[in-house]
Amino acid sequence: MIDSNVINVDSDCKVGTVYFNKDKEIDIDVKGNGRIISNKVERGENEKIDNKIIILTGPQIDLSSVKDSLIITDFGYTKDSVNYEVASGEGVTLTGTTDKAIIIDSIRDVSLHNAKATGTFTVEQPNKVNVQIVGDTRVNNLVVEDGGGLAFYGDGVMHLTGEGFNMGNIILDEVEVIQEGIFNNSGTLVNENNIINEGVINNIEGATFNNKFNIENKGIINNLGEFNNEKEANIQNDKFIYNIGEFNNKVGATFDNNSVIENKYKLRNEGTLRNYEGTIENYYSVAGTILGNQPIYVYDGAKEVKSLDIQAGGEKEDKIGLDIWQMNSRILGIQKDRVNIRTSEDTTNAIVGISFALNKLSEQRSMLGAYQNRLEHTIRNLDNAVENTTSAESGIRDTDMAKEMVEYSNNNIVAQASQAMLAQANQLNGGVLNLLK
Known part of the structure; x- marks a missing residue:
């Protein structure tokens, strides 16, 4: 040897x-x-x-030899508490299978060659890592920390299993992803190739999911944040999409619904939304044109709440508009048939739904509080105006109009009599002078 x-x-x-x-x-x-x-x-x-x-x-690391953990660092890597040096700028190739933790604490490139990481796969912040996918690769419990970044590329297929969390930024470039577990996105997720979702994707409130190519949904997509289907991209829904955030089908994009879309907030279509074989259940607002002859069910409170206008001044335009949402359990998505804990998946969905309901309730309370402050300020201004008007009216009312009018008339009569007497006196003097001529 x-x-x-x-x-x-x-x-x-x-x-x-x-x-x-x-x-x-x-x-x-x-x-x-x-x-x-x-x-x-x-x-x-x-x-x-x-x-x-x-x-x-x-270095080419056979994951089957990892007994404890594998940490990839700028120095090289640490396997089972033993440090191994790798030249700066040199990538690391992972092969084989392990159920141990893999942690990337480096900007070093990583290549997964038919690797099966069935433990946890974590990218620590603030590292931005490029991961090449070669062949059939499996990554379990993928975690990208806040401030971390991960870009997948290559001509392989990556299976995401377990429960993953993205709190940073993930770009799916070229690689095909089959999502089989539960994936929670609270950061930014950009798809530039193909995603087949067979599990659950949760786009958390405040997160952004931009699809630039193709998504085939065979599982569940829960959107609480912003979901954008970009120009020339496509989404095919074959099972269930639950939207309680903002779902935007952009100009030039295509959205085919073959199953169920349940919309609890804003669904905007600027491209092509085809509902030939599916059902859209709308509880709030849908903007745009929807093609197809399948039903769109509109529930109570589905339309945008019109402003309640309160007259707050003397002019026609002096109005305050109030928007008050409906807050029943169905509108919030926490009705009895949507909240149960029979399975781990149901429990996760229930937590997501209840979290959204609490956030919406808090948002509505904050809005009502702002309305209350505004109305109280308006009331104070109106009270001030009323007080000033009352004071002026009181001054007018306290004047004895009858007495003043009598005095005014008397003065007028005296003035007119004086003028008449003066005119008569002048006339008499003129007559005397005429006799003397």
Whole structure:
């Protein structure tokens, strides 16, 4: 197995320990991973020990050898609490199967070659990692921390299983994803290839899901945030979409509903929404044109609530508009038939629904509180205006109008009499002068 002059740790050595003259030691961990214990050697360099050349090549980690955990770092990687150096800028290839935790704490590129990571797969913040998918790969309990980023690419197929959480940013580029578990997105998720959902996708409130290519839904999509079907993209719903956020089918996009869409908030269609074989249950608002002859059920409170206009001033335009939503259990999506805990999936959906209902209730209470403050301010202004008007009216009312009118008339008569007497006196003087002529 071992050449007398050259040992290539990438292919010539098996797992175990090889001794050189009983004083030099190489720990051969797995195929592609060699570490000289007594001499530090950078990956990719050659080291001559006792006239024997040790060739250290790029690391290829067989996940089946992981007994505890695997942490990929900027230094290299740590497997089962043992550190292995990898040259800066060099990627790491993962093969085999493990149910142990895999943690990426590095910007180092990672390649999954038919790998099966059935434990947890975590990208820690603030790392932005590119992961190549080759062949049929399975990733369980995928977690991207807040501030972390993950871009999947390659011509393979990635199966997402277990319960995943994205709190950072995920881009699905080229790779096809089959989502079989429960995936919770509270960050930003961008799909640029193909997603087949056979499980549950929860787009949490405040999160954004942008589809730029194709989604085939065979499971459940719960949207509490913003879900955008971009130009030239397509969504095919074959099971159930539950929208209590904002679902936007953009210009040039296509949305085919073959099953059930339950809309509790805003469904906007600017592209093509075809409802030939499915059902749309609408509890709030649908904007745009929907093609097809299948039913669209409109429930109580489905239309946008019109403003309740309150006259708040003397002018026609002095009005305050109030929007008050319906808050019954059906509108909030927590009616009896939607909330149960018979299975883990039902429990997750119930938690999501109750969380949304509480948020909407809190939002409505905040809105009503703002309305109340505004109305109280308006009331204070109107009270002030009433007080000023009353004071002016009181001053007018306190004046003795009859007395004032008598005095006014008397003064008028005196003035007119004086003018008449003066005119008569002038006339008499003129007559005397005429007699004297």
